[in-house]
Amino acid sequence: MGKPSDLIQGTLDLLIFKTLSLEPMHGWGIAQRVEQVSRDALQIQQGSLYPALHRLEQQGWIRSEWRETENRRRAKYYMLTPAGKRQFAIELANWQRLSGGIDLVLEMG
């Protein structure tokens, strides 16, 4: 198994933000969603997912709430706060600038 650092620093936050911008979700759901959508190209390690969720919550970007899942089980759902939505926009712009730059370099004649 790969280490948490397999994901570029900061991208995990971006994946969490994106997933939560669609709907509130629990940790398990976030990991599943990312794996499915990326067709298993991206695997989120629990070892980095949960600390990241707790950090983002401490920073006030996301907040949490206990809810029932569709299988009537209690789970801790995370959702973006208004500040988190703004932060998501900033980080998304940063990411696009960065990846655009990398693409340009890689396409070099």
Add this chain to the structure above:
Amino acid sequence: MMRHLDRIRLRFRSLFRRGRVERDLDQELSFHIQELTRQHIERGMPPEKARAEALRQFGVVAQLQEACRDQRRTRWIEDFVHDLRYAVRLLAKSPGFTAVALLSLALGIGANTAVFSLIETIVLRELPVQEPGALVQIVGADGERAQGSFSYPSYEWLRANAPMFSHVFTWCFTRLWAGEGDSMEWITVDKVSEEYFAGLGVSAVVGRALGDESQQPEVAVLSHKWWNARFQADSGVVGRELRLGGIRFTIAGVMPEGFHGADVGKAADVYIPLAAERLLAPHSKRMSQRNAVWLPLMGRLRNDVTPQQAMAGFPPVWRALVEETGPANGKGASAFRNFKGELRPAANGISGLRREFDKPLKVLLGVVGVVLLIACVNLTNLLLARALGRQREIALRLAVGATNGRLLRQLLTESFLLAVVGATLGLLLAQWSGQLLVALLSSSTNPVSLDVRVNSSILLYAAGLAVLTTLLFGLAPVIRALRSSLQPALKEGSQQLTGGSHA
């Protein structure tokens, strides 16, 4: 804004609802494991195997929990409280060591704080008056000697002829019998000039302060301290009669608490007008003599005059002052002519004590500083000896995953606890020994009255000493402990141990 409120709410939650937060974390992680197990079962794995596989994939739960806890911003407070409790338990286990350590720290810090509080009171503290920075003392000096006493005619001349001052004032400290019959008391008195209180910018808390009383000089104002002691802070005291040196004075008011006059170390119980001199000493000629130099001169600079401007403009004023009112003949006359006039900052008042004890006190501060240093060295040795006995504990803690920084903090917390308790005891000691030092400076002919009490700067000084001593005696054992426990053999051994438990 919301975001900050959220953050504060979370910090409180992590600190005070710790059990709840931990339970939440447990449930959150076990939900994940259950879902993982369910997924494996759905894909056809037998239930027991699915659960084991999920746990294997999930990794060491305790480690993950630790990582999540580390995200809480209150982590360091929790750790600190934990370390503090641990340190208290540990110190309570060796009362002999703790007593010796606290005693030597208390004595060391106490002596330093006592001497510092004396320096603070005599040298550093500003007068409790309006804009003390605008006060200057008029002094004649020639580089070697300085002359700060002047004749009464000099005072009158300067008051009328110095354009840089808004007020010029003087005073004379003396002792008088107060009251009559059995209630007579030998008190300290400042005879003050017309603009003394106006120049200092101090007003009375009861009644009025003194101004120009030359028409009727039999009025007196009381210091707050003496008002309390003699009149039990009776606010009906204004208008009452007070006999001073056998003459009837009328009480006009009470000065504020903490005001002890412009001369630090010579606190007056009662203030009367300088004009009363002619009643108390009717045969004295010193109010008119140019040769009798007995009065300090202080001035308050006008609002629109900077100290530089005042000093630049002062030499001609000084020459005229000496010419018109200086000693007319004798040794004093030639000495005065050779002096140059100076304006010295007097925000902290003037003080014979300061002239006399400034240097000795600073030397004393150096000496008690060395004493504290020696106490620290002794403590370091004691702690090093103790640390030897704790190597196993430290190795074990490192082995179960404590980081160096974490251990460093824990060991320093112990030293810090010692230093803080030591400094608190030292502060109590300083309070008492400060009074003792003042009593030693004092004599019946030259009474010294100083308001040596713990204030914010003295507290700050003691706290600074506590931190400094913590680093001095606390760091060496810590460094040593960490160095010896980082030996590779020990480290390897511990890893095998943890690896084995998971296999």
